[in-house]
Ligand SMILES: NC(=O)C1=CN([C@@H]2O[C@H](COP(=O)(O)OP(=O)(O)OC[C@H]3O[C@@H](n4cnc5c(N)ncnc54)[C@H](OP(=O)(O)O)[C@@H]3O)[C@@H](O)[C@H]2O)C=CC1
């Protein structure tokens with residue numbers, strides 16, 4: 001063997017020997033990937049253990065506050081279509097009777113009953129407690145409570161009357177605490193139940209014009225998280241629904257004096273029909289999902305703002321982990337566009353004021 005040949009063979013031997021080491025990162029990558037796949041498979045295997053058993057709506061007693069109009073009425077109709085017994089709660093008796101007729105049209109058997117109760121859910125706890133007791137005596141223990149009574153006021157912070165801040169907390173927040181408090185003892189005894197809170201996308205982000213409204217809807221999230229942690233061992237599941245603008249009598253009323261900024265910003269996530277909102281919210285509550293969101297913007301907003309809220313399915317948890325950074329990036333663009341809406345509206349107002357002065 002010449003010295004040249006010897007060198008060649010030594011080099012090729014060295015290369016073959018060392019190319020194994022070159023493969024090492026790939027092997028490690030493969031092992032890590034295999035671990036991730038095994039972990040995800042394991043999670044899916046135990047997922048039936050962490051997801052609650054769906055509630056049977058057929059024959060169940062569902063109480064809907066704010067059930068005489070808009071989203072609440074549609075939720076009542078949706079539950080009735082699945083064979084539930086309904087108690088509608090609101091103040092105006094005339095509207096209640098009208099809504100009862102509409103709900104009754106959705107019956108699927110002749111045993112179903114719609115009960116109406118006129119009460120202000122935000123004023124006196126003992127009154128709320130006594131009407132819930134009446135409803136339970138007539139239609140049996142409450143299987144699902146839907147807290148949908150609520151109202152909205154929009155306007156610039158300094159233009160909203162001071163007592164409106166208190167009013168919105170009373171109706172939107174305490175008006176959900178009281179009925180929940182009134183049903184929870186029986187639910188705990190029976191070790192079953194569902195509580196739904198109707199918040200809003202305005203309860204996930206604070207928006208121009210909603211300084212009074214947003215906090216009252218954010219409060220529901222805090223209540224729901226704390227309550228869920230207490231209630232989980234009793235097989236009671238809490239759902240918070242975050243609808244975008246929804247075409248209801250309440251929305252029409254709100255639009256009469258809504259700041260232009262609020263309108264333009266809210267338009268981002270469009271207007272839903274109450275029937276759509278009701279269908280999704282009821283499905284989520286039946287399944288025991290903690291969060292119920294609507295449309296692509298609603299989905300992104302919920303994933304982005306999930307924080308420490310309970311997770312009810314493996315898929316939900318994995319999606320949140322994977323999408324968080326991406327959605328925050330998208331959110332920064334949205335925030336930029338909202339700021340520019342606010343700035344443009346301000347400039348326009350100032351210009352038209354200046355023009356008025358000149359005339
Ligand atoms: N429409 C929308 O764009 C959105 C609405 N939401 C929320 O959804 C819920 C329903 O809204 P929507 O359907 O538009 O509203 P509506 O105004 O159409 O209906 C509100 C219902 O709540 C009842 N209600 C109001 N105040 C009280 C009270 N103090 N005690 C008992 N009942 C009361 C009303 O009856 P009565 O007046 O006779 O008492 C009515 O049945 C609200 O909580 C709202 O904040 C969330 C996101 C978007």
Ligand SMILES: CCCCCCCCCCCCCCCC(=O)[C@@H](N)CO
Nearest residue numbers: 152200201202244245266269297300331
């Ligand atoms: C990844 C990030 C996505 C961000 C999307 C942001 C979309 C913001 C839209 C906010 C709409 C607020 C509607 C409030 C409706 C309401 O509660 C009142 N109409 C009640 O009457």
